[in-house]
Amino acid sequence: xxxxxxxxxxxxxxxxxxxxxxxxxxxxxxxxxxxxxxxxxxxxxxxxxxxxxxxxxxxxxxxxxxxxxxxxxxxxxxxxxxxxxxxxxxxxxxxxxxxxxxxxxxxxxxxxxxxxx
Amino acid sequence: xxxxxxxxxxxxxxxxxxxxxxxxxxxxxxxxxxxxxxxxxxxxxxxxxxxxxxxxxxxxxxxxxxxxxxxxxxxxxxxxxxxxxxxxxxxxxxxxxxxxxxxxxxxxxxxxxxxx
Numbered sequence: 001x002x003x004x005x006x007x008x009x010x011x012x013x014x015x016x017x018x019x020x021x022x023x024x025x026x027x028x029x030x031x032x033x034x035x036x037x038x039x040x041x042x043x044x045x046x047x048x049x050x051x052x053x054x055x056x057x058x059x060x061x062x063x064x065x066x067x068x069x070x071x072x073x074x075x076x077x078x079x080x081x082x083x084x085x086x087x088x089x090x091x092x093x094x095x096x097x098x099x100x101x102x103x104x105x106x107x108x109x110x111x112x113x114x115x116x117x
Numbered sequence: 118x119x120x121x122x123x124x125x126x127x128x129x130x131x132x133x134x135x136x137x138x139x140x141x142x143x144x145x146x147x148x149x150x151x152x153x154x155x156x157x158x159x160x161x162x163x164x165x166x167x168x169x170x171x172x173x174x175x176x177x178x179x180x181x182x183x184x185x186x187x188x189x190x191x192x193x194x195x196x197x198x199x200x201x202x203x204x205x206x207x208x209x210x211x212x213x214x215x216x217x218x219x220x221x222x223x224x225x226x227x228x229x230x231x232x233x
Contacts, residue, residue, distance in 0.1 A: 033221070042121075042208060042223040058220065090162065092221075105152065106221055108162035 003027050006091050006109035013116050019078040021112050023091030030096045032074035033106070034058075034066065037088040046089075049074055050096070081116045088113050120144065121209050121224035128229050130199045137184070138194040138227050140209030146170075149213045151192040152221065153183065156206040165207075168192060199231045 007022035025032065031050050035043040035058075045058030047066040055066050063085060067075045074093075078085055091109040122141045130136035142151065153165040168176045168183045176183045184193040196203055209224045 035223075040126075040225055042123075042225040043210075045220050045222075048220065088160065092162070094221075105164035105167060106162075107164070108154075111160040111162075113160070 004091060004093055004107050004109040006089075006112050008112050009110065011112055011114045013078075013081050013114065015082060015116055017078075017081045017116075019081045019114070019116075021076040021078075021089055021091075021114070023074045023076070023109055024072050025074075025091075025093040025107070026072065027093060027095070027107065028071070029093035029107075030071075031094045032068065033092040033094075034064075034074070034076045035090045035092065036060070037090055037111070043090060046076065083116050086114060086116045120222045121211055123209055123224035123227050125227045126225075128227055130196075130203075130229065130231055132201060132231055132233050133198055135195060135197045136199055136229065138196070138207050138209075138229065140192045140194065140224060142190050142192060142209075142211050144190075144211065144213050146213040149211055151183070151185070152210040152212070153181070153192075153194045154208045154210065155203075156208065156226075158205070162208070166194070196229075201231050201233060204229060204231045 004025045013019050033048040034046040037043045044060050046064050049055045049068040065077045089112045092106045094106045149170045151168045155163040166176050166178045166181045166183050168185045175185050180197045182195045206226045206228050208226045210221050212221045
């Protein structure tokens with residue numbers, strides 16, 4: 001019954017590496033999001049996408065990019081990983097009012113805990 | 118300015134008792150939605166309850182209810198008859214409007230520990 005899948009649960013990467021975090025949803029949702037979660041800061045939005053090939057910056061986009069080539073897949077890219085990007089990354093999807101079956105809640109993946117050393 | 122404020126970093130509650138987790142929000146929009154999510158130690162975010170700004174009744178979902186006080190801009194989560202499985206991080210969140218660009222903004226969270 002998995003609806004939003006993140007490819008890795010735990011990831012360890014070296015400083016300077018290019019890192020890809022993958023997210024796939026099977027609910028035909030238009031909107032997809034990448035958040036990072038840090039203690040005491042809650043979840044902060046990095047990027048979101050409301051359609052294929054469309055993307056918008058969130059609150060903390062610096063050091064990240066995204067790709068959405070297919071509706072079901074939204075990738076987060078760390079161009080050159082740094083230690084301050086060590087965090088929990090959460091992907092989410094949501095539907096849009098007036099399009100298909102709308103529900104208010106966002107559906108989240110299980111998260112990827114990334115450590116950059 | 119903080120859009121969502123959760124002032125309780127951590128809370129303890131005795132099993133079977135009720136607990137209230139506080140949440141205040143800041144918005145000048147008339148149309149918005151308020152959410153509560155639960156995050157167990159496993160990491161997944163579980164949607165608990167939703168309250169729309171125009172909803173006149175407080176939302177309820179099983180043991181969860183949302184105490185919505187619009188004039189005070191508060192949306193506290195009440196968990197009745199706490200269970201050990203309620204131990205988790207709880208996040209309050211808000212979305213201002215439903216256009217494509219509107220974002221879900223989260224508070225810092227409250228860790229709840231249920232004691233047996």
